[in-house]
Ligand code: ADP
C-alpha cells in the first residue's frame with residue numbers, strides 16, 4: 367500500500383511534535399525516519415498506525431483516510447524495540463497467536479507459521495521460549511509475528527536499539543533482504559544515520575517536529 371501524510375500537525379500542549387509534515391511513501395518502499403531523539407519520529411509512526419490523531423491534516427492509506435478504516439482492517443504490522451513477545455509462549459505459539467485470534471482453521475495456522483519460520487530462518491527454534499533466545503533471534507520472531515496476518519504496511523520503531531553492535535549489523539542486512547523479499551511497504555524509525563543508510567531505500571530526516579530533508583541513502587553523506 368502507499369501512504370500519504372498531508373499537512374500534518376500534532377501538538378502536545380504548546381509543543382508541536384509534528385509541524386507541517388508532508389510525506390508520500392510508495393508501494394513496496396522501505397523508508398527510514400531518521401532524526402535525533404525528540405524530533406517527532408515516533409509521533410509520525412503512531413499517527414500512521416491510528417494510535418494518535420493529528421490536530422490537522424490527513425493521513426491517507428491506499429486512498430482512504432486512516433481514521434475511516436476500522437483498526438482491524440488497516441493491515442498494519444508493528445515491530446517495537448523491546449521485542450514485546452509473549453513470555454509464556456513458545457516461538458511457534460507467538461507466531462500462531464494472532465492467527466488464532468482471527469479464528470483461522472488450525473491447518474491454515476500451522477501452514478502459515480511454518481512458512482514464516484522458514485522465511486525468517488527460525489527453523490529449530492519453534493519450541494523455545496523467548497528467554498531461551500538471543501536478542502537477535504527474538505527480534506526475528508517479533509518480525510515474523512508482525513508479518514503473520516499478512517499486513518500491507520509494516521512499522522518498525524527502533525527495532526535494533528536493544529541489540530549489541532555486532533548482531534545489529536547482521537540484522538540490518540537481514541531486515542532489508544526480508545522486507546524486499548516480502549515486498550511490503552515499510553517505515554522504519556531510527557536515530558542512527560548508518561543504520562538508515564544501510565537499510566532504507568529513502569531517508570526522511572526529522573528535526574524539531576519538521577521534515578528537514580528527504581533523500582536517497584547515497585545523498586546523505588554529501589550534505590553537512
Ligand atoms: P522521537 O521519536 O523522534 O524521539 P517523539 O515523536 O517520541 O520523538 O516525540 C516528539 C516530542 O513530542 C518530544 O518532545 C516528546 O517529549 C513529545 N511527546 C511525545 N509524545 C507525547 C505525549 N504523549 N505527551 C506529551 N508529549 C509527548
Ligand code: ADP
Pocket residue numbers: 456458459462476480492493
Ligand atoms: P493447541 O491449539 O492445543 O495449542 P497446536 O496444534 O497449536 O495445539 O500446538 C500444540 C503444541 O505443539 C504447541 O505448543 C506448539 O508449540 C507445538 N507445535 C505445533 N505444530 C508445530 C510445528 N510445526 N513445529 C513445532 N512445534 C509445533
